[in-house]
Amino acid sequence: MLRVGLTGGLGSGKSTVASIFRECGVHVIEADAVGRELMQPGQSVYREILEHFGHDVLSTDGTIDRRALAKAAFGEARLDELNRIVHPAVIAEQERRMRIIASREPEAIVMIESALIFEAERMGTVPEWRRRFDRIILVTAPDEVKVARYLARVLPADASIEQRAETERDAQARLAAQIADSEKISHCDYVIENSGSPEHLRAQVGKILPQLQAVSKAASAPDGLQAARRI
Template sequence: MLRVGLTGGLGSGKSTAARLFAGLGAHVLQSDAIGRELMEPRQAVYAKIAAHFGPDVVLADGRLDRGALARIAFTDGRVEELNAIVHPAVIAREAELSEEIRARDSRAVVIVESALIFETKYSETKYSETKYGETKYGGLHGASGAGWQDRFDRIILVTAPEEVKIARFVARSAAGDALSNERRAGLEAEARRRIAQQIPDEQKSALCDYVLTNGGALTELEWQVDQLWPLLQDAAR
């Protein structure tokens, strides 16, 4: 089995790349989807979030208010508090699912789609409170012995120009609705805040095995995925 990390900043198109790999036969695990599942009522992660952030992040029906939680995390600068609860559980679940796939298919290519492979402090078994580094982006935590090196055999980075990333975030957030100038400006500012909290692509690319560029037409990304897929299959054998 080959364990592949697929990463990229907000709006890079890593989810699109993941869908393309899935169409070729890869087993794709989406960190965001796993996180959402673990944040449902009656899950341990849900209980920890509700206890830590208080009743303001819980809706009347008992579900988490994801909008309020995002505002607290990103706008109020408490994202690392949320990560400390969610990341270890998500990574542990990914490891469990990967082992289940391995048991069924020893030659499987398992791709974990995650925006924060390098940013997170946490590994599947234990984590450290050591700070990432001294740069304003946090550096690359434990670059010589980080948890991501134990989790993955290969890393793929999906990149796109920053303005393209921002435009994609705005379009996704609008969901087809017309935006006022004020609303558009707010979404653009939110995108920039989130991008600023992620390690720049230039730093990540040095640690990745493959880089896919996704600033143009979908066919360009499709071609790159098609070229890479046989290499991943060979490595899985």
């Protein structure tokens, strides 16, 4: 099994890249989706969030209101507190799912899509990220493009000027909490620049995928680790 980390800041388009890899047969595990599952009522993460942040972060149906939780985390400078609750549980579940895939498909490429691969180590919630992955891919775009994408994704068509301004501040706060792409690049094996056309994006994925497949195949051979390192 080849373990690949796919990361990128807010609005970088890493989910789009992940979808392209998935179409090509790569197993993709989305950190956000895992986190949402673990935040459901009855889960330990759900209980811990309520203990730390109170019932103000709940929706009327008893589920966690992610916008209210984000407002508490970013607006009240409690992001580190939230991450220490969520990150370890999400990582443990990712590892469990990877082991299941590896047992069924030894040559599989398993990709973890997460915005916070590097940040988790800096925060101290998930140390030594490099041991978790054999390859790292960074999806990048100019910050102004990232913010514009975020606004287009979350704002309703009839959003007021005030709503737009508040959402843009939220986007800037989220970006500020993430490590700059320029700092991440030197730690990555591949960089996908995502400010062009969909065709250009697919072409970049098309160049990377055969290399990942070659490494995965080599890693599953009898001298797998040594062979993979030579590629």
